[in-house]
Amino acid sequence: MSKSIEAMWKQGFVDEGELSVPKVNDLYNQKSQNIVDKLQAMFALNIKAIIIGCGVMFIVMTMIGAPLLGGYICLLVSPLIYIAKRELSKSYDLSKGQSSLDYLQNFDLWLKSSIAAYGAYYRVAYPLLYLGMVTQAIMSQAGHKVLALCLTQLPTDYVLFDVPYYLWLVILLVFVVVVRYSEAIYRFDLNVVYGRQFKKLEEIIADMRELKGV
Amino acid sequence: MGSDFYQQSILPYAGIIIKICRAYTHNHADFEDYYQEVCLQIWRSRANFNKQAKWSTWVYKVALNVCLTHLKQHKRGERRFASDALSELEFDEVKAFDSDEINQLYNAIKHLSEIDRAVILLYLEEKSYAEIAEIIGASSNSIGVRVSRIKERINKIIHQMG
Numbered sequence: 001m002s003k004s005i006e007a008m009w010k011q012g013f014v015d016e017g018e019l020s021v022p023k024v025n026d027l028y029n030q031k032s033q034n035i036v037d038k039l040q041a042m043f044a045l046n047i048k049a050i051i052i053g054c055g056v057m058f059i060v061m062t063m064i065g066a067p068l069l070g071g072y073i074c075l076l077v078s079p080l081i082y083i084a085k086r087e088l089s090k091s092y093d094l095s096k097g098q099s100s101l102d103y104l105q106n107f108d109l110w111l112k113s114s115i116a117a118y119g120a121y122y123r124v125a126y127p128l129l130y131l132g133m134v135t136q137a138i139m140s141q142a143g144h145k146v147l148a149l150c151l152t153q154l155p156t157d158y159v160l161f162d163v164p165y166y167l168w169l170v171i172l173l174v175f176v177v178v179v180r181y182s183e184a185i186y187r188f189d190l191n192v193v194y195g196r197q198f199k200k201l202e203e204i205i206a207d208m209r210e211l212k213g214v
Numbered sequence: 215m216g217s218d219f220y221q222q223s224i225l226p227y228a229g230i231i232i233k234i235c236r237a238y239t240h241n242h243a244d245f246e247d248y249y250q251e252v253c254l255q256i257w258r259s260r261a262n263f264n265k266q267a268k269w270s271t272w273v274y275k276v277a278l279n280v281c282l283t284h285l286k287q288h289k290r291g292e293r294r295f296a297s298d299a300l301s302e303l304e305f306d307e308v309k310a311f312d313s314d315e316i317n318q319l320y321n322a323i324k325h326l327s328e329i330d331r332a333v334i335l336l337y338l339e340e341k342s343y344a345e346i347a348e349i350i351g352a353s354s355n356s357i358g359v360r361v362s363r364i365k366e367r368i369n370k371i372i373h374q375m376g
Contacts, residue, residue, distance in 0.1 A: 005319060005368055009338040012316030013229075021228045207258065 032100040035201050036107050040091055042194065047084045050077060069136040076125055076132070083121055087114040101208040108205060111198075115190065119183045126182035127175060134171055138163060219260070224253050227273045230339055234274070236311075237323050237331045238281040248284055252277045267348075274341075274349045278332045285328060322371040326364060333357065334364045 003011075054077045061070025091114075094106050137143045138161065147162050158165035191198070224231070235248040256276050263272050311317055323331055329350060336346045343361075347354035 003315070005334075005365060005372075006338065008315045008319050012311065012313040012319065021225070021232065207254070211257075 032104045032204065035197065035204060036091075036104070039107075039111075039194070039197055039201070040088065042197065043084065043088050043091075046193075047081060047088065050081055050084065054081075066136050066140070069132055072132045073129065076128055080118075080121055080125065083117055087117060090114075101205070101212060104201070104205050104208065108201060111201075115187075118190075119186055122186035123179075123182050126185065127179045130175060130178045134175075219257060220253065223260070223269065224256055224273070227270060230270075230274060230335075231277050233339070234277045234281055234332075234335055236320060237335055238285055238328070240324075248281055251284065252280045255280045271345060271349060274336065278349065282328055282332075318372060318375060319368070322368045322375065325371055326367065330360070330364050330367075333360055334368065337361050337364075 054074050058067075058070040058074050061067060061073070087110075091107065091110050094103065094110060138147070144162070147164070147167070150164055150167060151159070154164065154166065156164045156166070160168060163171075231249060231252050235245050235252065239245040239248055256273060259276060263269065311320070323334060326334065332350050333346060336349060341349070343357040344354045346352075346357050
């Protein structure tokens with residue numbers, strides 16, 4: 001080693017002349033694809049989880065003596081699986097032949113319309129699920145015991161399907177709450193699972209817009 | 215980026231960004247990723263720049279932070295730390311530059327720990343010990359000793375590489 005590293009460095013970069021600077025005009029190509037791929041993978045996994053969960057739920061419900069409720073839940077979930085698959089396939093059809101920003105903005109629009117479609121489903125599904133659970137509770141042996149106990153403790157002449165009126169009032173009140181907040185519950189769930197990715201997507205779009213001076 | 219910001223605030227420092235990114239990557243695709251990420255991070259964090267410091271110091275700091283963070287995230291398998299067991303080193307001959315000497319020097323630098331790489335790059339770019347200390351967040355007293363140790367080690371590695 002005759003030459004010092006300082007001399008090697010200096011001489012090397014003098015000979016090197018101008019360093020070749022990479023192009024930075026399509027900064028977000030890779031990032032855009034990564035975030036989209038990640039979200040699509042999460043949605044696909046979610047569909048599988050729903051299908052498996054549905055099967056497990058039916059088995060468990062059958063084992064605890066509530067096969068009808070299990071079947072009812074599966075029936076309720078089927079439209080969700082259909083919606084999820086339909087929405088996901090729409091995302092695969094988004095055109096990639098545009099700029100990264102256009103592609104991500106389209107993806108974001110698709111995401112918002114998908115969330116709206118899911119929201120519409122949950123507005124109906126949660127109340128129906130609640131009604132199914134109430135029906136199961138009233139029809140079950142444990143439910144009969146509770147109803148009998150209620151009528152013993154708080155007797156009344158106003159009874160419908162063996163259920164005293166004050167329990168109907170409670171059931172109705174909870175039903176109203178479920179109807180009112182079903183979509184909010186869905187959006188809360190959604191943020192717990194996907195919140196970080198959604199935020200990242202928003203940040204990338206905001207960055208790209210600022211870069212492009214949009 | 216294509217903006218005035220890139221032309222005025224990044225391009226004049228592209229050389230050092232390239233040199234730093236080269237020291238932390240093993241192929242051209244990764245190098246381009248790191249370079250772009252550094253440019254973006256400089257642009258994103260421009261509001262945090264303390265105007266009392268030098269802009270170049272800020273650029274170095276951001277470049278090193280991005281490279282070190284990315285390296286941690288993307289690391290798979292072995293980590294390479296400075297070690298005296300030179301016989302066990304595998305020399306990957308990366309031809310990042312036209313000059314054979316520079317490539318040889320870079321390949322030696324890549325056998326240093328991440329922080330030592332940063333220190334020697336800044337030293338070779340003729341930054342003062344105080345500036346190096348500020349950029350890597352260490353005490354300036356230790357930099358001189360550290361540089362000597364790193365240079366010794368690089369010379370050893372280059373000698374081994376023949």
